[in-house]
Amino acid sequence: MSAMHAIHAEGLRKSYGEKLVLDGIGLRIPEASVFALLGPNGAGKTTAVQILSTLIGADGGEARVAGYDVVRQADDVRRSIGVTGQFAAVDGLLTAEENLLLMADLHHLPRREGKRRAADLLERFDLTPDAKKTVSSFSGGMRRKLDLAMTLVGEPRVIFLDEPTTGLDPRSRRMLWELIRGLVEDRGITIFLTTQYLDEADQLADRIAVLNGGRIVAEGTSEELKRRIPGSHIRLRFGGEDQLDAAARVFDVAQRDPENLALNIPGDGTPGTVRAVLDLLDAARLEAESLTVHTPDLDDVFLALTEKPQQPVPAL
Ligand SMILES: Nc1ncnc2c1ncn2[C@@H]1O[C@H](COP(=O)(O)OP(=O)(O)OP(=O)(O)O)[C@@H](O)[C@H]1O
Numbered sequence: 001m002s003a004m005h006a007i008h009a010e011g012l013r014k015s016y017g018e019k020l021v022l023d024g025i026g027l028r029i030p031e032a033s034v035f036a037l038l039g040p041n042g043a044g045k046t047t048a049v050q051i052l053s054t055l056i057g058a059d060g061g062e063a064r065v066a067g068y069d070v071v072r073q074a075d076d077v078r079r080s081i082g083v084t085g086q087f088a089a090v091d092g093l094l095t096a097e098e099n100l101l102l103m104a105d106l107h108h109l110p111r112r113e114g115k116r117r118a119a120d121l122l123e124r125f126d127l128t129p130d131a132k133k134t135v136s137s138f139s140g141g142m143r144r145k146l147d148l149a150m151t152l153v154g155e156p157r158v159i160f161l162d163e164p165t166t167g168l169d170p171r172s173r174r175m176l177w178e179l180i181r182g183l184v185e186d187r188g189i190t191i192f193l194t195t196q197y198l199d200e201a202d203q204l205a206d207r208i209a210v211l212n213g214g215r216i217v218a219e220g221t222s223e224e225l226k227r228r229i230p231g232s233h234i235r236l237r238f239g240g241e242d243q244l245d246a247a248a249r250v251f252d253v254a255q256r257d258p259e260n261l262a263l264n265i266p267g268d269g270t271p272g273t274v275r276a277v278l279d280l281l282d283a284a285r286l287e288a289e290s291l292t293v294h295t296p297d298l299d300d301v302f303l304a305l306t307e308k309p310q311q312p313v314p315a316l
Pocket residue numbers: 016021039040041042043044045046047048
């Protein structure tokens with residue numbers, strides 16, 4: 001395994017009885033990056049996280065996390081990772097500070113070091129004013145922050161985040177995203193994120209993989225994934241029907257939208273394509289009222305890739 005990969009997996013397989021959940025998953029996640037695993041309900045995201053975090057064994061394949069083999073060096077893997085989300089450990093009856101100190105005890109930190117880390121984390125996560133409040137009085141956003149802070153007590157190199165912002169309002173989501181980004185940039189931590197929020201993956205992840213039918217059907221940056229599916233077009237709007245009809249004759253592959261006096265021309269929206277469209281309009285002495293470029297968003301990508309089990313597409 002290369003020292004540069006925080007997570008490296010080859011051919012991971014897992015079945016439950018007759019049900020094949022993971023059918024040969026490969027992952028290469030560079031250190032200090034955010035990786036998002038997307039997939040519809042039941043695609044196997046949690047199963048993948050459970051294998052990588054040593055909670056369950058795979059039926060086949062190999063994985064290394066933070067440089068350690070998940071089977072032969074499971075204790076080392078556990079010492080190097082943090083897991084938050086559905087296995088959240090926050091105790092509502094304790095204060096924020098007590099929760100952090102309890103975590104420090106679990107990691108066998110000396111009392112003084114535990115206190116120092118707890119104070120640092122409360123400060124970093126803006127929780128110092130609430131340190132002495134019981135967590136049952138916390139908002140969802142504060143709880144998530146504390147959950148993340150508790151994961152950091154053990155100074156993990158890799159953090160698995162399962163749907164980190166589900167149920168939070170937009171402001172709290174943004175705040176959490178910033179905190180997560182900060183962990184990657186300041187501390188070089190690697191984040192493995194599972195989410196069903198495509199905007200979360202879009203905002204946060206350096207690379208995204210889409211899991212469907214037990215396989216990774218696409219992988220790349222958000223931009224690469226968006227470029228991969230058809231749907232980009234240039235939209236021209238005209239002042240009247242005559243203009244629209246004339247333009248439709250020039251761009252015979254275009255799709256007419258007569259209600260809006262608009263024409264959608266398939267194309268990728270690069271400057272060259274836009275220039276070619278404008279040149280053709282000029283040559284036909286036509287003038288559009290507006291020109292807009294539409295690119296598919298991650299929702300389109302997700303729907304296109306997960307409609308039915310697919311053959312894997314080669315990685316970009
Ligand atoms: N312990 C188990 N025993 C039997 N089947 C299981 C077990 N755990 C998971 N499965 C099945 O494996 C499949 C994948 O589940 P998994 O929880 O990994 O999916 P997921 O992508 O995380 O889904 P979600 O988005 O709904 O959380 C599902 O069909 C699930 O029913």
